[in-house]
Amino acid sequence: xxxxxxxxxxxxxxxxxxxxxxxxxxxxxxxxxxxxxxxxxxxxxxxxxxxxxxxxxxxxxxxxxxxxxxxxxxxxxxxxxxxxxxxxxxxxxxxxxxxxxxxxxxxxxxxx
Amino acid sequence: xxxxxxxxxxxxxxxxxxxxxxxxxxxxxxxxxxxxxxxxxxxxxxxxxxxxxxxxxxxxxxxxxxxxxxxxxxxxxxxxxxxxxxxxxxxxxxxxxxxxxxxxxxxxxxxxxx
Numbered sequence: 001x002x003x004x005x006x007x008x009x010x011x012x013x014x015x016x017x018x019x020x021x022x023x024x025x026x027x028x029x030x031x032x033x034x035x036x037x038x039x040x041x042x043x044x045x046x047x048x049x050x051x052x053x054x055x056x057x058x059x060x061x062x063x064x065x066x067x068x069x070x071x072x073x074x075x076x077x078x079x080x081x082x083x084x085x086x087x088x089x090x091x092x093x094x095x096x097x098x099x100x101x102x103x104x105x106x107x108x109x110x111x112x
Numbered sequence: 113x114x115x116x117x118x119x120x121x122x123x124x125x126x127x128x129x130x131x132x133x134x135x136x137x138x139x140x141x142x143x144x145x146x147x148x149x150x151x152x153x154x155x156x157x158x159x160x161x162x163x164x165x166x167x168x169x170x171x172x173x174x175x176x177x178x179x180x181x182x183x184x185x186x187x188x189x190x191x192x193x194x195x196x197x198x199x200x201x202x203x204x205x206x207x208x209x210x211x212x213x214x215x216x217x218x219x220x221x222x223x224x225x226x
Binding site for chain 1: 114143145147152153154155156157160168170202204206209210211212213214215217218219220222
């Protein structure tokens with residue numbers, strides 16, 4: 001079983017749609033949680049951190065459920081520029097180093 | 113931009129050769145991590161250096177090694193290249209080594225092994 005699992009997609013949605021991505025993680029010792037965005041052939045860039053209380057940044061809302069080991073990302077009013085791969089990331093934060101564990105990514109394509 | 117640079121941007125090698133990839137972190141960032149991203153997959157953690165000492169390693173064989181220098185630059189060395197080593201290699205830097213800190217990624221080096 002992979003440590004961080006995501007539906008690879010692709011999710012094909014029209015502009016203006018609301019789309020939700022989910023992710024599960026296996027290590028209950030995970031300490032911090034993130035969503036990264038990666039454009040084709042580019043490096044991952046931090047989209048937002050994820051907190052148990054939930055957090056929102058404009059059109060993006062992230063939620064964490066520690067009991068279910070589940071992370072979600074909601075994108076409202078999708079734009080063409082949101083087309084990218086979204087990576088769910090956890091950090092165990094152990095003595096083994098500040099290691100990020102990535103899911104395989106979910107590909108989003110927003111169509112006109 | 114993140115202020116993290118990597119060189120070269122692209123590289124082609126043949127099986128069995130050795131390669132050195134370079135990364136320059138943001139000034140003041142004492143931690144550098146290296147990741148391998150194969151096509152269609154998420155990045156995988158190779159190892160991390162903090163103040164020039166390796167302090168974490170993922171599931172990669174010893175032929176993957178690294179160095180970190182006092183001037184915030186670092187290297188990833190791969191010996192005896194295999195075809196499966198073809199990937200995007202990313203370095204990421206952060207000020208310290210706590211789990212709360214954001215890691216800033218460089219643009220990556222795309223390695224092709226023939």
